[in-house]
Amino acid sequence: MRITTVFRRLLGVEKMVVEEVLFTIGGDLAIRVHPTWRRSRCAACSRKAPRYDRQPLRRWRHLPWGRTSVQFLYEPWRVNCPRCGILVEQVPWAATRSRFTYEFEELAAYLAQITDRTQVVAMLGIAWATVGAIVQRIVARRLDPERLSNLRRIGIDEFSYRKHHRYLTFVVDHDRRRVVWAGEGRSSGTLQPFFDLLGLERCQKIESVTIDLSAAYIKAVREGLDQAEIVFDRFHVQRLASDALGEVRRSLVRSLSAGEAAAAIKDTRFVLLKDPENLTDHQRSKLAEVQRTNQPLYRAYLLKEALAQALDYRQPWRAERSLKDRLAWASRSKLRPFVKTARTIRKHLPGILAYIRTRLTNGLVEGLNAKVRMITRRAFGFHSPEALTSMVFLCCGGLHLYPPLPTGS
Numbered sequence: 417m418r419i420t421t422v423f424r425r426l427l428g429v430e431k432m433v434v435e436e437v438l439f440t441i442g443g444d445l446a447i448r449v450h451p452t453w454r455r456s457r458c459a460a461c462s463r464k465a466p467r468y469d470r471q472p473l474r475r476w477r478h479l480p481w482g483r484t485s486v487q488f489l490y491e492p493w494r495v496n497c498p499r500c501g502i503l504v505e506q507v508p509w510a511a512t513r514s515r516f517t518y519e520f521e522e523l524a525a526y527l528a529q530i531t532d533r534t535q536v537v538a539m540l541g542i543a544w545a546t547v548g549a550i551v552q553r554i555v556a557r558r559l560d561p562e563r564l565s566n567l568r569r570i571g572i573d574e575f576s577y578r579k580h581h582r583y584l585t586f587v588v589d590h591d592r593r594r595v596v597w598a599g600e601g602r603s604s605g606t607l608q609p610f611f612d613l614l615g616l617e618r619c620q621k622i623e624s625v626t627i628d629l630s631a632a633y634i635k636a637v638r639e640g641l642d643q644a645e646i647v648f649d650r651f652h653v654q655r656l657a658s659d660a661l662g663e664v665r666r667s668l669v670r671s672l673s674a675g676e677a678a679a680a681i682k683d684t685r686f687v688l689l690k691d692p693e694n695l696t697d698h699q700r701s702k703l704a705e706v707q708r709t710n711q712p713l714y715r716a717y718l719l720k721e722a723l724a725q726a727l728d729y730r731q732p733w734r735a736e737r738s739l740k741d742r743l744a745w746a747s748r749s750k751l752r753p754f755v756k757t758a759r760t761i762r763k764h765l766p767g768i769l770a771y772i773r774t775r776l777t778n779g780l781v782e783g784l785n786a787k788v789r790m791i792t793r794r795a796f797g798f799h800s801p802e803a804l805t806s807m808v809f810l811c812c813g814g815l816h817l818y819p820p821l822p823t824g825s
């Protein structure tokens with residue numbers, strides 16, 4: 417077998433001829449290559465096009481062989497494409513404008529998917545910003561173009577980055593469990609480009625949308641997806657009750673300066689918010705102390721628990737009856753934060769009860785949210801929302817990348 421053939425096989429790049437293999441002074445492997453096709457192709461439209469002039473020598477980094485780094489050398493032509501104008505030709509081993517081969521980019525994206533910035537940079541010896549650019553190209557090539565087709569049940573949520581100064585809104589497909597869209601901001605207008613992208617027909621196929629109780633998303637969904645049922649995320653609803661409890665507690669802390677009741681209330685925040693089933697013995701006795709010494713706070717605690725439990729019912733009529741009873745109790749409780757919470761819940765009752773029927777929550781979205789927060793930290797240094805969005809798609813968009821390694825037998 418000719419040595420150039422051996423190399424071509426080892427490099428694993430199709431449609432490429434190896435001309436010559438040399439070592440650079442630094443000990444890197446430099447491989448002169450050219451495309452197998454005789455007539456050059458336009459990088460923009462892939463069609464054959466007449467050559468215009470020749471460019472200076474360019475280098476592309478390929479996967480290293482052991483400790484030896486490997487680069488491809490070629491002097492690309494510029495072509496005069498009748499459609500696209502004068503452009504550098506397409507090469508079979510790399511994307512336009514990339515200084516890395518496809519295989520190298522796949523590896524970089526794969527590592528960015530599974531590990532953090534320090535590791536990726538150390539393993540590949542490239543700058544983090546370069547990884548960001550690679551991720552954007554991989555996502556553009558690999559993101560499922562059908563991701564917006566046949567959407568039936570979706571979730572919308574936001575996450576903040578840059579220390580809560582900036583927001584991205586993202587849309588997940590509940591059925592296929594992946595992020596399908598992301599946009600900058602969290603106002604009602606943020607979702608308009610998503611609706612435009614879907615088009616009327618696909619918008620009308622959407623049956624349910626889980627959201628939190630934000631007025632902006634409610635407005636956007638009512639206007640953009642008017643036939644879809646809004647399902648309010650139960651955990652956001654429960655948070656309303658927890659927040660009300662917190663408010664009651666804080667105002668009691670302010671009003672009680674000393675004495676047994678004040679002592680009992682100390683360090684109760686976590687005890688009151690924790691799932692009662694998970695309380696330790698010490699926490700349980702703390703709760704008993706609150707019950708004995710501070711009736712209003714204990715009442716607030718029971719209300720919070722009762723509202724959460726009403727959402728546990730499986731039958732909609734039971735949940736509705738129970739929730740209405742408990743809301744009436746909250747309204748009579750003389751605890752102002754709960755009176756207000758009851759009003760909010762009543763106002764959104766149909767969407768809250770829709771959860772009982774559909775059992776859809778933003779849990780998936782929130783799970784993704786946690787993942788995205790981790791990614792945001794990892795993507796620190798990716799300053800543009802586009803780079804961040806690409807990172808979200810890379811890790812939560814259902815992309816399957818395979819490291820360029822031998823397949824196991």
Ligand SMILES: [Zn+2]
Nearest residue numbers: 458461497500
């Ligand atoms: Zn062209």
